[in-house]
Amino acid sequence: MGIFNRVSDVIQSNIVAMLDKAEDPEKLLNLMLNDMQDALNECRTTAAALLCEEKIITRQIENKEGELAHWQLKAELAVEKSRDNLAKSALLEKQRVSESIASKQAQLKTLQESILKIKADCERLQQKMVQAKSKQTQLMQRHNIVIARKRISTQLQSDKVAHALSRFEQIEQRVEGIESQIEAYDLTDTARTTAVQIELLVKNEKVDAELASLKASLKTNLQKTA
Numbered sequence: 001m002g003i004f005n006r007v008s009d010v011i012q013s014n015i016v017a018m019l020d021k022a023e024d025p026e027k028l029l030n031l032m033l034n035d036m037q038d039a040l041n042e043c044r045t046t047a048a049a050l051l052c053e054e055k056i057i058t059r060q061i062e063n064k065e066g067e068l069a070h071w072q073l074k075a076e077l078a079v080e081k082s083r084d085n086l087a088k089s090a091l092l093e094k095q096r097v098s099e100s101i102a103s104k105q106a107q108l109k110t111l112q113e114s115i116l117k118i119k120a121d122c123e124r125l126q127q128k129m130v131q132a133k134s135k136q137t138q139l140m141q142r143h144n145i146v147i148a149r150k151r152i153s154t155q156l157q158s159d160k161v162a163h164a165l166s167r168f169e170q171i172e173q174r175v176e177g178i179e180s181q182i183e184a185y186d187l188t189d190t191a192r193t194t195a196v197q198i199e200l201l202v203k204n205e206k207v208d209a210e211l212a213s214l215k216a217s218l219k220t221n222l223q224k225t226a
Helices: 002-012 015-021 025-080 084-156 159-225
Strands: none
């Protein structure tokens, strides 16, 4: 049966290894899923046909067993009537039916083995499909992430974003310029304040000196008058 080879090839395929080597894993996975589904459909159709054939052969064996019992009774009756020739003929028919039953039973055994195998293959194939669909979900998630990243990258490279960033830089530069001016004013005020203090200090010293001189002059005049 060609279906066994076909299903076996699909089941034994290493999905992960094939996808890693594929140039377009998503496309290959879709093709594999279609191939698996076709194989599974064939598998189920063949299993149904085998089960039908099993019922037919089982029914044929049951009918043959009825014939076997019939010829056994004929042979016994012929012996009772002392008709050995008829008894031999009945036994020959019984032997023929018995051989047919043996042949049918061997055929049924082979058929049942095939049914067990194809049922097992169907189950394994379904498991493979679950694995492949899980991989398909992962690929779709990765694909969506890549698209999202690409969209973000495209937006970051757009003229609007570039213009907004440029405006932000201009505003930032203006703020830094104002801060620099404030710092410069602070330094100027500090320097001016220091200069004024020093100037006042010098003036105070001159006043103090002039006051001392005035006091000394008055004291001298008073001494002369006395």
